[in-house]
Amino acid sequence: MKIDERRCIGCRACSAISSSISVSEDSDVRSITFHPHDESMTERLIEACPAGAISPGLKAESFTLTFRMRRCSTCGEPFATEREIEHVAAHISQMQGFQMSWLDLCPECRRDGQRRSHALPCIRTRGRR
Structure with a gap:
């Protein structure tokens, strides 16, 4: 499997399919390490990648990509x-x-915001009784 480093978005979809792909995170960076793996997984990994960053091919050594993390504007x-x-x-x-x-x-904050926006009309309606 080959990874196009310019196209990879660091979403972790591939790591959910293959145990040869490991992910680590700290507060500012997500690192994804691609280890050599069984080539029979490549087709499934290609299908799972939303960015089209995975293609067939052999990569003999492990390598790591790092990505800057986005922080929630609320929490x-x-x-x-x-x-x-x-x-x-x-x-x-x-x-x-x-x-x-x-x-x-x-x-989490999206869900909270959606709950509040749906609850507000109910609260207003109940207050009119």
Whole structure:
């Protein structure tokens, strides 16, 4: 398997399929290490990669890619790589009604915001009784 370092977004989809791919994170960086693996996995890895960064080919040695993390604008926790957010933004920017500011929120804070926005009309309606 070959990895196109310019296309890889650091999303970890490949690591969910192959135990020969390991991920480590600290508050600012996600590192993904690709170890030599059984080539029979390559087709599944190619299908799983949303950025098209994986292609067939042999890579004899391990190598690591590092990615800068994005922090949630509400809670401050790192939740995705910068490249991952850029990839998503490019694909959903045309969606009608999507608020790009949601890309600055971690999944937990997005859920909290959505719960609050859905709860507010209920609270207002109940208060009118």
